[in-house]
Amino acid sequence: MDSDMIVRGIGMAAALVAATMLTRFLPFVLFPPGKKTPPFMEYLGRTLPYATMGLLVVYCLKDVSLAGSSHGLPEMIAVAVIVVLHWWKGNSLLSIGAGTVIYMIMVQRVFV
Amino acid sequence: MKNKKRAALRYAFPKTVPVMVGYLFLGTAYGILMKVNGFGFFWVLAMSLFVYAGSLQYVGVTLLAGMVHPMYGFLMGLMINARHLFYGISMLGKYRDLKRFKPYLIFALTDETFSVLCSEKVPPHLDREWVYLWISLLNQIYWLAGSVTGCVLGGMITFDTKGLDFALTALFVMIFTDQWKGNKDHGPAIGGVVSSVVCLLVFGSDSFIVPAMVLILVILGFRYKRSLREEAQKVGQ
Structure with missing residues (x-):
C-alpha cells in the first residue's frame, strides 16, 4: 500500500465518518433539551419507531426475489415462524434463534 | 456505585445476544472483505471504531478500493444512513435528560442498537443511563470483535454459515x-411497511429508502393533522 493510497483511504474514511455522524447527531443538535421541541417532532418521536421498524424489515428483505429459484419461500416461512412464535411465547431469544436456524436449514439443505 | 453498573450490565447483556450473533457474523464477513481488498487490521479497526455503520461500511469497501472522490463517499453515506435521522428523532425523548454518556449513545445508534433501545422500558430500580450504555457498548464490541476476527482469520473459516446473517x-x-402487540394504534407500523413496499416496487432496492422516508413523513403528517382536529372537536364538545 503506497502513501497515495493511504492518504486517499483516510480521506474516504473521514468522509464516511462525517456523513454518519451528521445523520446521527443532527436531530439532537436541532432539538436540544433546553428548547421546546415542536409538537409535530414530539408526535414523530412517538410514532416513528413503529414506522421505522417496518422500514427496517422491508430493508432487510429488499433483495428477496419472488421470481428467483426459491420464490422467497425461506424468508416468508422464517418470518412467519418468528411472528407466530413471538406472538405465542413472547420470548425474544427463542423467536430469533428458531427463525434463524430454520432459515439456515432451508437455504443450506432445502432450497439449494 | 459498582453494584449499579453491574446490575445494569446483568440486565443489558441478554438483550444484546441477538445482536451479538448477527454482528459477530456480519462483522467477520466485513473483515474478510476488507482484507481481500487490501485493507488490513488497522483499516478495519478504524472503520468499525469510528464509522460504525454496518451497511455503509460494506459499501465503503468498494468506495475505498475504487479510489473514488471522498465527496462521492460523503453523499453516498448521507443517502444510506438517512434513516438514522428517524432514530434520532425517535430517541429525542428517551435521551433528553442523559448526562455523561449522551454523546457516545448518539454516536453508537446503529440500526440494531436503536431497535433494542427504542422499545426498551428499563425497570425503575435500575440506572437507565447505564443500561443504555451497556447495550450500546456491548453491541459495538461485538462489531469490533467480529470485524477484527474476520480480517485476521481471513479465509480460514470453513463452518457453513450461509444464512446466519438472517x-x-x-x-x-x-x-x-x-x-405490534404492545400498541393499539397500528397505523404507523402499517404506514411504515406499506410506504417501504410501495417505494421498493417503484424505485427499486438501491434507492427506495429516501422516498420511503418522505412517504412515511407525509403519512404521519396527515395523521398528526387529524389527531389535532379530533382533539379540537373533543375540546369543543
Whole structure:
C-alpha cells in the first residue's frame, strides 16, 4: 500500500465518518433539551419507531426475489415462524434463534 | 456505585445476544472483505471504531478500493444512513435528560442498537443511563470483535454459515411483532411497511429508502393533522 493510497483511504474514511455522524447527531443538535421541541417532532418521536421498524424489515428483505429459484419461500416461512412464535411465547431469544436456524436449514439443505 | 453498573450490565447483556450473533457474523464477513481488498487490521479497526455503520461500511469497501472522490463517499453515506435521522428523532425523548454518556449513545445508534433501545422500558430500580450504555457498548464490541476476527482469520473459516446473517432480520421482525402487540394504534407500523413496499416496487432496492422516508413523513403528517382536529372537536364538545 503506497502513501497515495493511504492518504486517499483516510480521506474516504473521514468522509464516511462525517456523513454518519451528521445523520446521527443532527436531530439532537436541532432539538436540544433546553428548547421546546415542536409538537409535530414530539408526535414523530412517538410514532416513528413503529414506522421505522417496518422500514427496517422491508430493508432487510429488499433483495428477496419472488421470481428467483426459491420464490422467497425461506424468508416468508422464517418470518412467519418468528411472528407466530413471538406472538405465542413472547420470548425474544427463542423467536430469533428458531427463525434463524430454520432459515439456515432451508437455504443450506432445502432450497439449494 | 459498582453494584449499579453491574446490575445494569446483568440486565443489558441478554438483550444484546441477538445482536451479538448477527454482528459477530456480519462483522467477520466485513473483515474478510476488507482484507481481500487490501485493507488490513488497522483499516478495519478504524472503520468499525469510528464509522460504525454496518451497511455503509460494506459499501465503503468498494468506495475505498475504487479510489473514488471522498465527496462521492460523503453523499453516498448521507443517502444510506438517512434513516438514522428517524432514530434520532425517535430517541429525542428517551435521551433528553442523559448526562455523561449522551454523546457516545448518539454516536453508537446503529440500526440494531436503536431497535433494542427504542422499545426498551428499563425497570425503575435500575440506572437507565447505564443500561443504555451497556447495550450500546456491548453491541459495538461485538462489531469490533467480529470485524477484527474476520480480517485476521481471513479465509480460514470453513463452518457453513450461509444464512446466519438472517439473525438481524429476525431481530427486526421480532421487535416489529413486539411493538405490534404492545400498541393499539397500528397505523404507523402499517404506514411504515406499506410506504417501504410501495417505494421498493417503484424505485427499486438501491434507492427506495429516501422516498420511503418522505412517504412515511407525509403519512404521519396527515395523521398528526387529524389527531389535532379530533382533539379540537373533543375540546369543543
